[in-house]
Amino acid sequence: MYAIVEMAGQQFKVAKDQKVYVHRLQAEEGKKVVFDNVLLLADGSNVTVGAPAIDGAAVEAKVVKHLRGDKVIVFKKKRRKGYRKKNGHRQSLTEIVIESIVAKGAKKTAKKEEPKKAAAKPKAEKAAPKKAAKADDLKKIEGIGPKIAETLVAAGISTFAELAKTDAAKIAEIIADVRGNHVTDTWPAQAKLAAEGKWDELKKWQDELDGGKA
Known part of the structure; x- marks a missing residue:
């Protein structure tokens, strides 16, 4: 059984026990994460395609570690302009392992409720500044x-x-x-x-x- 799921802005074809490297997640190492934007499920000859996502389906994974990818060199040059620019980049990644693929009744990760901000006290209306007299010539x-x-x-x-x-x-x-x-x-x-x-x-x-x- 495999699934095509969107994780951290990218689409992956995943199966149980597979290791996947995705863009850096906010979850801590050792924590479980659930991805519920499943676009396709395949179980043998049974294939389910979402429109665009499959309702109730989810992919459960565990965060293994956070790391950085290999350095990529970006070199730019303009002919006859004397312009050369060289930059290096290392993408921040998270290694996860797929623990299970749920076809129906997947529980969505509960979003942490942000502490309610105290209602802002209405600011006392400032008295409108007196308009300065128009200058004469x-x-x-x-x-x-x-x-x-x-x-x-x-x-x-x-x-x-x-x-x-x-x-x-x-x-x-x-x-x-x-x-x-x-x-x-x-x-x-x-x-x-x-x-x-x-x-x-x-x-x-x-x-x-x-x-x-x-």
Whole structure:
């Protein structure tokens, strides 16, 4: 009597007391294993073919030992490219011996029940972070160039409203390292008009300014 059975991802033709080398199994040495994906059974002239597996059939085996197969050399080369690569590989195997072939009523190996994980406590919903105010184009203020605008944003002043609330002296202190002579006296007032959307009034005033100076 023999059977064709799938073991560790491979198909084998096995008979009682036969030794078989399969891909490494997780079972310990000396333990019994049962393979229930039997594809074909043959007992003399009686042949049973599964569709795809035979219900109730199984192959029982015992783990003899774990070992590694012979080294296989893998050599790759590309012509006229100077490419050469050589690797060695030894497959991890398990030696098993077939103890019996069960045609019907095979007991499937009981899967170890994984310890139930404690129900995860629902995480307290984090308060949605406040959306940062959308940055304004501070360069629309007469006297503010790209470098100054970048410096102000780095200091936490990114909107017209924030600039309007900042004292001119404080602004001058923030941009002290920016090269050039900058007069910040009108910037808060300009920013206030911009924040309020009074663009016509701001444009008219800026036409009278020179680099931010009145």
